[in-house]
Amino acid sequence: MKVILARDLLGVNTVKGENNREILEKKGLLTLNIISSPGAGKTTLLEVTMKSLKNKYNFGVIEGDLYTSRDALRLEEHSHAIVQINTCGMCHLNADMVARALKDMPLDSLDVIIIENVGNLVCPAAFYLGETFKVAVLSVPEGSDKPAKYPELFKEARAVIINKSDLLPYTDFDLPGCVKELRQINPRAEILVVSARTGEGMDQWIGWLEVNVQQIKQLSTKECLQ
Amino acid sequence: MKVILARDLLGVNTVKGENNREILEKKGLLTLNIISSPGAGKTTLLEVTMKSLKNKYNFGVIEGDLYTSRDALRLEEHSHAIVQINTCGMCHLNADMVARALKDMPLDSLDVIIIENVGNLVCPAAFYLGETFKVAVLSVPEGSDKPAKYPELFKEARAVIINKSDLLPYTDFDLPGCVKELRQINPRAEILVVSARTGEGMDQWIGWLEVNVQQIKQLSTKECLQ
Numbered sequence: 001m002k003v004i005l006a007r008d009l010l011g012v013n014t015v016k017g018e019n020n021r022e023i024l025e026k027k028g029l030l031t032l033n034i035i036s037s038p039g040a041g042k043t044t045l046l047e048v049t050m051k052s053l054k055n056k057y058n059f060g061v062i063e064g065d066l067y068t069s070r071d072a073l074r075l076e077e078h079s080h081a082i083v084q085i086n087t088c089g090m091c092h093l094n095a096d097m098v099a100r101a102l103k104d105m106p107l108d109s110l111d112v113i114i115i116e117n118v119g120n121l122v123c124p125a126a127f128y129l130g131e132t133f134k135v136a137v138l139s140v141p142e143g144s145d146k147p148a149k150y151p152e153l154f155k156e157a158r159a160v161i162i163n164k165s166d167l168l169p170y171t172d173f174d175l176p177g178c179v180k181e182l183r184q185i186n187p188r189a190e191i192l193v194v195s196a197r198t199g200e201g202m203d204q205w206i207g208w209l210e211v212n213v214q215q216i217k218q219l220s221t222k223e224c225l226q
Numbered sequence: 227m228k229v230i231l232a233r234d235l236l237g238v239n240t241v242k243g244e245n246n247r248e249i250l251e252k253k254g255l256l257t258l259n260i261i262s263s264p265g266a267g268k269t270t271l272l273e274v275t276m277k278s279l280k281n282k283y284n285f286g287v288i289e290g291d292l293y294t295s296r297d298a299l300r301l302e303e304h305s306h307a308i309v310q311i312n313t314c315g316m317c318h319l320n321a322d323m324v325a326r327a328l329k330d331m332p333l334d335s336l337d338v339i340i341i342e343n344v345g346n347l348v349c350p351a352a353f354y355l356g357e358t359f360k361v362a363v364l365s366v367p368e369g370s371d372k373p374a375k376y377p378e379l380f381k382e383a384r385a386v387i388i389n390k391s392d393l394l395p396y397t398d399f400d401l402p403g404c405v406k407e408l409r410q411i412n413p414r415a416e417i418l419v420v421s422a423r424t425g426e427g428m429d430q431w432i433g434w435l436e437v438n439v440q441q442i443k444q445l446s447t448k449e450c451l452q
């Protein structure tokens with residue numbers, strides 16, 4: 001009975017996620033659900049990304065955190081609109097929280113929505129928020145065995161960012177082995193090796209983001225013309 | 227209503243945790259519930275610890291993992307008994323899983339039980355397993371802001387291990403700031419800065435462990451004599 005209830009909760013969440021997706025698609029907004037362990041460098045990655053693109057695109061940010069607003073404060077300067085969600089100890093964002101956040105955002109003046117999920121490699125992967133894509137961030141010091149050990153997220157992510165590449169010389173991270181394992185788990189994922197701190201590889205990630213912003217915009221325009 | 231059910235589940239878990247605690251205390255077994263983010267280095271820390279003490283103490287290990295048995299295979303060689311729990315996607319161990327594992331262990335011939343929880347800084351902190359102490363492992367590359375951002379675990383942990391100290395020169399980790407924040411969140415926690423990889427600081431952690439093994443043994447002997 002407990003299991004059935006858990007499934008119901010996930011089912012209700014998925015329906016709400018689909019509602020969010022419909023709203024976001026109509027507005028032609030690329031929406032990325034960024035998921036990683038605590039401390040994999042999501043916020044630094046987003047800071048650098050948004051700083052580099054803020055004259056080109058208006059970013060809306062939904063910032064998930066257990067209690068604090070530390071990350072939101074770091075991203076505020078580079079975003080057109082930002083909504084902080086404090087989950088008060090809950091280990092993931094759900095679609096209802098995102099629906100409420102979207103109501104507070106000027107969707108017509110945005111190009112991209114970034115959802116920075118709670119730092120957790122397990123639970124957020126199970127909750128569809130209405131995003132266009134999930135983006136997994138794995139940091140080098142976490143170890144190259146993580147995709148195999150936490151496959152849910154890595155199976156679903158459209159892009160996997162291997163961050164903190166500047167720490168490769170100081171760790172035992174097996175980069176070719178990790179990429180090989182990722183390819184087995186998820187053959188279609190874009191794999192990007194970056195260091196948000198030094199800037200290494202960031203052009204490639206930003207290029208991927210730009211291509212997808214444009215594709216979603218074009219899809220939405222085509223649908224309007226039909 | 228959903229919230230009430232969640233509380234009930236936690237309540238049931240706590241009762242089962244108390245049952246485990248009673249069994250473990252009677253046997254005079256120090257039981258540590260080791261919790262961290264994925265990739266903070268729990269398994270390496272335990273490998274080095276158990277290798278160093280295995281001629282002195284018999285270690286029982288309960289190894290929590292979503293799907294794989296990679297960590298259990300690494301620890302098998304140094305443990306007297308090991309039970310693998312695959313949670314099949316569940317984000318934490320609960321007291322019932324541990325109760326079943328304890329039934330499969332030769333408790334009378336053990337000195338210490340190590341429970342390596344699922345890599346997750348959020349959910350495992352809420353589920354009491356019957357442990358003597360929770361031990362939090364925070365790794366340097368995760369960043370010094372983590373205790374403030376994920377306070378549940380750090381509030382409750384009797385020891386906080388700051389691992390991967392060998393990476394301090396290559397990151398922005400603010401060690402004095404982190405220790406200060408930890409002291410505010412949890413004044414009684416033992417804070418140990420170590421590198422399981424290079425061995426730095428491991429003597430202090432192993433010393434802490436030994437003192438506690440002895441104390442629990444003495445307590446249990448006293449109770450038997452009364």
